[in-house]
Amino acid sequence: MSEALKARIADVFNEPSCDKNQAKDATERKKGCSKPLVPGAAAGGCAFDGAMIALQPLTDVVHLVHGPLACAGNGWDGRHSASSGSRLFRTGFTTDMSEMDIVMGNGEKRLYRAIREAIARHNPPAVFVYATCVPAIIGDDIDAVCKHATEKLGTPCIPINAPGFAGSKNLGNKLGGEALFEHVIGTIEPEVVTGADINVLGEYNLSGEFWQVRPLLDRLGIRVHACITGDAKYRDVASCHRVGLNMMVCSTALINVARKMQEKYGVPYFEGSFYGIGDTSESLRMIARILVRRGVDASLIDRTEALIATEEARAWARIEPYRAALQGKKVLLYTGGVKSWSIVAALQEIGMEIVRTSVRKSTDEDKDRIKVLMGTDAHMVNTIPPREMYAMLKRGDADIMLSGGRSQFTALKAKTPWLDINQERHVAYAGYDGMVTLVAELHRSLTNPVWQELRRPAPWEVTDREAERTALLESAC
Structure with a gap:
């Protein structure tokens, strides 16, 4: 080296x-x-x-x-x-x-x-x-x-x-x-600068997720100069140093960039999440508050609250048909980083219970947020060996597992529903629309009749059991 x-x-x-x-x-x-x-x-x-x-x-x-x-x-x-x-x-x-x-x-x-x-x-x-x-x-x-x-x-x-x-x-x-x-950053001056320009750091536009969030910011008159690095253009990133705010989506990845931009160019930053209705609303509020403190018209806060009220009502109305089926269902969340707490908040909003959440690659701040959400750190684990994970699912400790693709086979072997929550997925879960999609996907996985068929004894297993029962009765006689 x-x-x-x-x-x-x-x-x-x-x-x-x-x-x-x-x-x-x-x-x-x-x-x-x-x-x-x-x-x-x-x-x-x-x-x-x-x-x-x-x-x-x-x-x-x-x-x-x-x-x-x-x-x-x-x-x-x-x-x-x-x-x-x-x-x-x-x-x-x-x-x-x-x-x-x-x-x-x-x-x-x-x-x-x-x-x-x-x-x-x-x-x-x-x-x-x-x-x-x-x-x-x-x-x-x-x-x-x-x-x-x-x-x-x-x-x-x-x-x-x-x-x-x-x-x-x-x-x-x-x-x-x-x-x-x-x-790269700072090597080109932007052609247009407004007081309501922001960057979003640590967002990779997985399956087009950020396209579900950008329209909300557009409606508020907030311009995303650069999403670093999802759907980014070189020139936008090179000229992103003149914005009014950086929002960190995943602090474990690019916290060094946010901190150095603050020191060199005076761009403040905060960490937020666009997973879940509550966190999306809170992130929009935080963006509005900081921009107003930096000189944007104070009416931005009122317009943000009006947008939040409209979008939250619309999202909850679309989620309502699924709520009864998901209420009280137990989830094993095996991911890491910012998703270790942001997905917890999203699932709790619809009444699901988190039995475990992994904290791999999570910061101390991430863990503190989990404690606030769940009331204790007893539900946090670093890693779960596949054998132990299989035993948990087989016992019925969780009704569904949310994880990356490498863990799916453990859930499938235990005949338990599984949903991809990591970067390999092809479904977008960010923003209000993304939360509705997540709820619909959870409902679809949990109510899929294939699980009932998988857990039903095979025909030869039934025959073997009947033969054993007959043999026992004959011996008793």
């Missing part, structure tokens, strides 16, 4: 806006938050994967992976981020390094040629170059190559130094954010 990368990782670990970091002494703070990765343990993602997740939703740039082909294939487009315009981000670019490139030291030349070819074919506003383990180990200087390519070709080439061995996926999120702040 290069000294520059070590210094950047140390800077990310020394994040003053992180509650967990503030509680440590200087020695512990330098050690960082992430546990070292075990060779071969790829589950959960690496730093390269995290950087790709954070930055790939930038839709109009070339995302060029410098490394073997497998790195590009393994980390490509796992989040279904939607675009309203360019689809260049859906095209895979890689230098496809071979053993010969490694032995002969041709990595940097191969990278420059790939950048030149990508620019010649697609004419993107920028090229993002991702380092992987192999070029990082052999010492390829992607910073120098990107600087040279920018000067020679006239297109910004952004080095993303987040090789997989550097650490966890969450570290990769932050290293991707560091690259944005260092090389």
Whole structure:
């Protein structure tokens, strides 16, 4: 690992806006938050994967992976981020390094040629170059190559130094954010500036989720300058430093970007959520209050309250037909980060009971919010082994499990309804409309007649039981 990368990782670990970091002494703070990765343990993602997740939703740039082909294939487009315009981000670019490139030291030349070819074919506003383990180990200087390519070709080439061995996926999120702040944000001045401009950080527009929220802000006259990075354009992100407010959707990912924008450009930030009716309303209120404090017309607060009242009434009216069937149903929520509390709040609104919620990748602030919502930390768990999870579901401790795709087979083996709540899903759950969709999906899963059929004994099992009963009766006689 290069000294520059070590210094950047140390800077990310020394994040003053992180509650967990503030509680440590200087020695512990330098050690960082992430546990070292075990060779071969790829589950959960690496730093390269995290950087790709954070930055790939930038839709109009070339995302060029410098490394073997497998790195590009393994980390490509796992989040279904939607675009309203360019689809260049859906095209895979890689230098496809071979053993010969490694032995002969041709990595940097191969990278420059790939950048030149990508620019010649697609004419993107920028090229993002991702380092992987192999070029990082052999010492390829992607910073120098990107600087040279920018000067020679006239297109910004952004080095993303987040090789997989550097650490966890969450570290990769932050290293991707560091690259944005260092090389992109502030490099272009916006053409239009209004007092009601905001950025939304840590929102990736999964399955078009943010498109369910943006119309609400538009109706209030609040302009989303950049969604970082869902459905984002390079120019919007490069000029996003003149807004009046940053809203953090997931603080574990890009808190470093929000904090540095506040220090350098004076842009305040807060953390909110667009999952659930109550949290969506509270986020809209917070945006309005902060913008009014920064000079926007005070009527924004009244208009926000009127919008909230209208949308809440409309959402509850659409949810009412499902309420009786979902009331009191028990949920095992196995996710992490901001969803560990935002989904809890959403489910409690419709009367469902949370038996467990995982707090993987959750901050101390996330955990405090769970305690406020649920009254105790007894329901919080870090991880649940598959065997224990299966036993819980088999016993009927939960009526449905909400998790990512990797846990679905445990629920299906236990013949328990399951709903995808993580990034691989194809259904949008954000905002008021998203909450109605979530309720409808929960109802559809819980009332699906297939579960009753699955739990019914098979014909041969019934025959075996009848034979045993007959044998017992005959022996008794």
